[in-house]
Amino acid sequence: AMNYSAKDEVDGGPTGPPGGAAKTRRPDNTAFKQQRLPAWQPILTAGTVLPTFFIIGLIFIPIGIGIFVTSNNIREIEGNVFMYYGLSNFYQNHRRYVKSRDDSQLNGDPSALLNPSKECEPYRRNEDKPIAPCGAIANSMFNDTLELFLVANESDPKPVPILLKKKGIAWWTDKNVKFRNPPGKDSLQEKFKDTTKPVNWHKPVYELDPDDESNNGFINEDFIVWMRTAALPTFRKLYRLIERTDDLHPTLPAGQYYLNITYNYPVHFFDGRKRMILSTISWMGGKNPFLGIAYITIGSISFLLGVVLLVINHKYRNSSNTADITI
């Protein structure tokens, strides 16, 4: 029958002293409590919507054209040239693959170095030694070598090797924060002495770059680039930099080039493809016509939509203006 509440028994209903200003139960007269907060009540009127569409159209189309032109202009081999390797049908974003790494180990944590995370299985230990770097990503590191030679002229058949810079291809944060060699003053070899190399690797991690001692171990830039997994199964990764030497000559002058590939990396099992890409970079990155086209399209649609809405609005304006509020 009744919802017994002890409070009600005590109060016995509204017994507050009327007029007693001290103990009145009158609600506060504040804008918030009375739901009268000052507010802006925007409504979609022709005055706001139509200009929006036109303005978006007018902004997007030039941006799109800008992007498109820029993207298409990435052609002349001027300025720094970037050398990429590309892989396709390679699922670097597969969940099993993505999680197969130990960021603590890569960050130089000595205990993780010797006892890698379980996520690295089955590439965690080999022959009773912990694998450094552990995991499937590291294990499947791209290990083809690409060398570029310029055939200066027909008469001189001896190709001139192009200087390919190995450093400066990884993110600064990756190189300096995320990836670190185990601490200590010992040589790298000493630091990694209780570990073994990944199964598929030919050489241990501290010998990745025979030319540069500071580009070895976990902070080897090729390694870092590989470890930054790709978003999509078709991807390209920065391989080398070809720096511009002086302003007078193009970085890669026109001519015949010769690419030397040391083929190590098997892709035909999974129907993969390998590519080598040379590209310059503009303000908006590398060549990709998609964004430019998309901007132009959306801008045009927006503009068109503005026109259509204008017509419709004009047609219906009269009927809605007569304020036929039927209630």
Add this chain to the structure above:
Amino acid sequence: MNTERDSETTFDEDSQPNDEVVPYSDDETEDELEDQGPAVEPEQNRVNREVEKKKETFRKDCTWQVKANDRKFHEQPHFMNTKFFCIKESKYASNAIKTYKYNALTFLPMNLFEQFKRAANFYFLILLILQAIPQISTLAWYTTLVPLLLVLGITAIKDLVDDVARHKMDKEINNRTCEVIKDGRFKIIKWKDIQVGDVIRLKKNDFIPADILLLSSSEPNSLCYVETAELDGETNLKFKMALEITDQYLQIEDNLATFDGFIECEEPNNRLDKFTGTLFWRNQSFPLDADKILLRGCVIRNTDVCHGLVIFAGADTKIMKNSGKTRFKRTKIDYLMNYMVYTIIIVLILVSAGLAIGHAYWEAQIGNYSWYLYDGENATPSYRGFLNFWGYIIVLNTMVPISLYVSVEVIRLGQSHFINWDLQMYYAEKDTPAKSRTTTLNEQLGQIHYIFSDKTGTLTQNIMTFKKCCINGTIYGDHRDASQHSHSKIELVDFSWNEFADGKLAFYDHYLIEQIQSGKEPEVRQFFFLLSICHTVMVDRIDGQINYQAASPDEGALVNAARNFGFAFLARTQNTITVSELGTERTYSVLAILDFNSDRKRMSIIVRTPEGSIRLYCKGADTVIYERLHRMNPMKQETQDALDIFASETLRTLCLCYKEIEEKEFAEWNKKFMAASVASSNRDEALDKVYEEIERDLILLGATAIEDKLQDGVPETISKLAKADIKIWVLTGDKKETAENIGFACELLTEDTTICYGEDINSLLHTRMENQRNRGGVSAKFAPPAYEPFFPPGENRALIITGSWLNEILLEKKTKRSKILKLKFPRTEEERRMRSQSRRRLEEKKEQRQKNFVDLACECSAVICCRVTPKQKAMVVDLVKRYKKAITLAIGDGANDVNMIKTAHIGVGISGQEGMQAVMSSDYSFAQFRYLQRLLLVHGRWSYIRMCKFLRYFFYKNFAFTLVHFWYSFFNGYSAQTAYEDWFITLYNVLYSSLPVLLMGLLDQDVSDKLSLRFPGLYVVGQRDLLFNYKKFFVSLLHGVLTSMVLFFIPFGAYLQTVGQDGEAPSDYQSFAVTMASALVITVNFQIGLDTSYWTFVNAFSIFGSIALYFGIMFDFHSAGIHVLFPSAFQFTGTASNALRQPYIWLTIILTVAVCLLPVVAIRFLSMTIWPSESDKIQKHRKRLKAEEQWKRRQSVFRRGASSRRSAYAFSHQRGYADLISSGRSIRKKRSPLDAIIADGTAEYRRTVES
């Protein structure tokens, strides 16, 4: 009570239903209502049997034993019940009450258990467990745990706060004190220490601490007056009376201390008005009934001291037995929401299954040949697919929004507070703000179709005021000065010449005063003298001020009016009445009081004047009075005209008349009267017959007109609600005439309304049933007949039906009779089958009939049910609920509305004069009926719109968020790789997208409150479920799906072959995730911006704040510092800074957001232009409407002209106190006469007869 009389009329075989009588007393308690099974037996039977078995039952059910002043007795082992295993507990509860749920130890486990009983929380618990399985764990453990903990935490804190408040209140009550006999003396002890069998002493205005047997009191005959407002909501005092024996011997402390009575009575139950037991004392036994029991929660009034014996304590008391049984109400949207969540779960399972199959296929085609994916386990593709199914269940779990339920609760809580805070629903006079007692039903307030309203105290104030009168053919009461000139503006009549005037009567006719004072027309004085003497009012002097206690407010108003006009009723004894006639006190001896009852519709008094002549004064309904008038009554026609005028003003009228009686005639009659009043059988009938003999040849004096004051703003509110397409049904215990009258007064009925009564409906329904039966055979089965209206359309119809007709029409009575048949045992199998078949047929018929009735009633613009019992009120509500599938609201103020309030989807209690019971069982309460329009049209509508917008957006945002994983699956080998960082998944629902939508759910307004009230038609969106239904739900989902597509595919296109500005490939997974996440956060927050129609600074702050928070947290989580600390937990180091410095990525984000939002803007604009909703139009013309805000409240004008409609008469449904005054007869069986009390003019008591 009046069971006998009722049962006679109700079960009188073939009589027409009686319009006057409330069909049958329904003292069935809630329990019985719930399991309407064999417990309900025919009234007649029960009455008979009860008489027979009275003595038997006494001993049989009385297993509750109480011994006075003997605590040891109740500790005997056979009173122990085994609870858990071997822990024994006394069956006698202690008086400490416990309304709290948890203590310090049990809080955590019990609260968690309760929370996990909810499906949603349980679902997330299961997810959490799934996530702990390494093979299928696709998300980090914290992605589900953090939001779940947050949700659980918020709920737990809320519960904790509630429970602490309950603890405090319990403590306060348990520590109240009262006097108990201990070691032979009264000692003050705390309530919680009171035990069964204690003898206690209570003083005036004390709360009664337990259910006690009244032993004695300081009043004569050990009467004790109690106020039962907490229990049944009636504010009038009730009297309880102790047994003679205890009254006699238990007055002083020593005697009480040695009292060793032994009581056997029924076990504790929740029937407030029932008690059976026996007191054994001094080798005698005395029957006990409810009249001797004081119940916990009542207050002692007007009694200095009383003594009692505790019979039930604490949890056994009737008030506690009645508590905590509120039915759990849920809203339509709740149900819808649950179905939608189930739909989503099914979608989730289907999508996961599809992707799992995709994964198995992909593994077979590609995965198995991808050497780099080798994981050392040679699992088959199908097994991998199976694991991935669970993996996807986890990844896509956010499709079911975890924070949905808690957000909904928060929003409703906020809405409830807004209701509590609303100044415009605050009634200053009584210092009563509106209160939403349930916080879970708010949006349902925006969907009400039917309102069921009580009349007395809800529509009307239950205050009767003397408005006008017609004396000797002249009408008084208009605005007039002393010389009969009417003025529209005239001051109040000044009553200061009269020492007895109470100064509260507002009267404007100075001419009447002039007439009284001059005495030119003797009838004028006679008229008021009659009012002052012909009544059964009790008088009471407080500080020299006269105070009247009347059985009906009408009567009180009349006596009060007479007092103000100079004829003050001063005192009465059993045989005399003292009246001050314009200052001169005169005492009349009362020879007989011929009391009012609903058949007689009149009351008379026969007095002997001090001069010695005998006169009869009579007042009553015009219809009965006119039948008994003397032929020679010159003013008959004038008075008749006056009555019509009064009726047209919806005033309640009474005719007054008198006659002189010869001494001889009286002596003769008196003999018959005496004989009849001691008749052993059919005394009432015999008395009525005798009364009839003397009440004739009356001389008409005039008529009174009383205004049954409506609550303020009732007609306006009703017309507003009617415009909002809400149908209003009035359900009242009042008489048909009164109810009809009020129907006109509050403009529910108008002159052009055709009114149908019970008979009309009955025949209509009969014809309909016949038709249906004739058609039944073939066609009904194949094609359900198209709905055909009962009435031709276009006409304004109203239905007025009485409780008895309701029973007749709905075959309630007949089923009752069929149960009598059932009592006979069926002998053969055949017979049993036949019987069950016939019963089934009867059920079917009843159902069809009920459905027809509801259909018919719903065609009427107004329905008034009068003379209905509380149970019928609930039944009517239930019928509409069941057959119309409409949302109902019941509003009432009294205990008799509790059933209906609990049955309706939403119960509203008027916290008015009639105590708290209706309020206590209601969902919302406020002080005035007119606040209902604000509650529904403003708060209800807003809440509905807010909730719908909230839900639509919530489903949208989670789909937009989650399905990106789905699209990504196609490009990662269906491997359940997430498209976002785990931390983003964790925080998205909690931080990045929750606050703006919550604030919109709390603050949004499409149109202002003023406009909502001005255009009630806006309300229909809720009634028709226009803003949230399956269609809207799927549109939201589709919107979410499309948004997720855009969110994925535009970045996908942009990433397909790009390289970063500085040549470092940004096409890595982490940058991709950040791009999509950023676009998502910006899109959903801008989307809520588009959805918000009421932008306060809080909204703006929250929307931009959420986006800022996202970037802030992201940069933090991607910072070098946090990676150094937790290298494995935060893997996205540097991604934000590297990715977001590329203009290319920003261009991608901008494009994505634009593509997500522009179509929405275009579509909304189009729909607003081409198909604007009413709300759109009003919003558009907001400024203009505001300018013409000089819209004023429509004055309440009565549209009725002079009408032929006869008015109701005064006297509400209560019988007078005549019995009590003239003899001891009424006060229960064999009591000594109450001379003593009545002589003592201060005695104040009231008795209600109506059960």
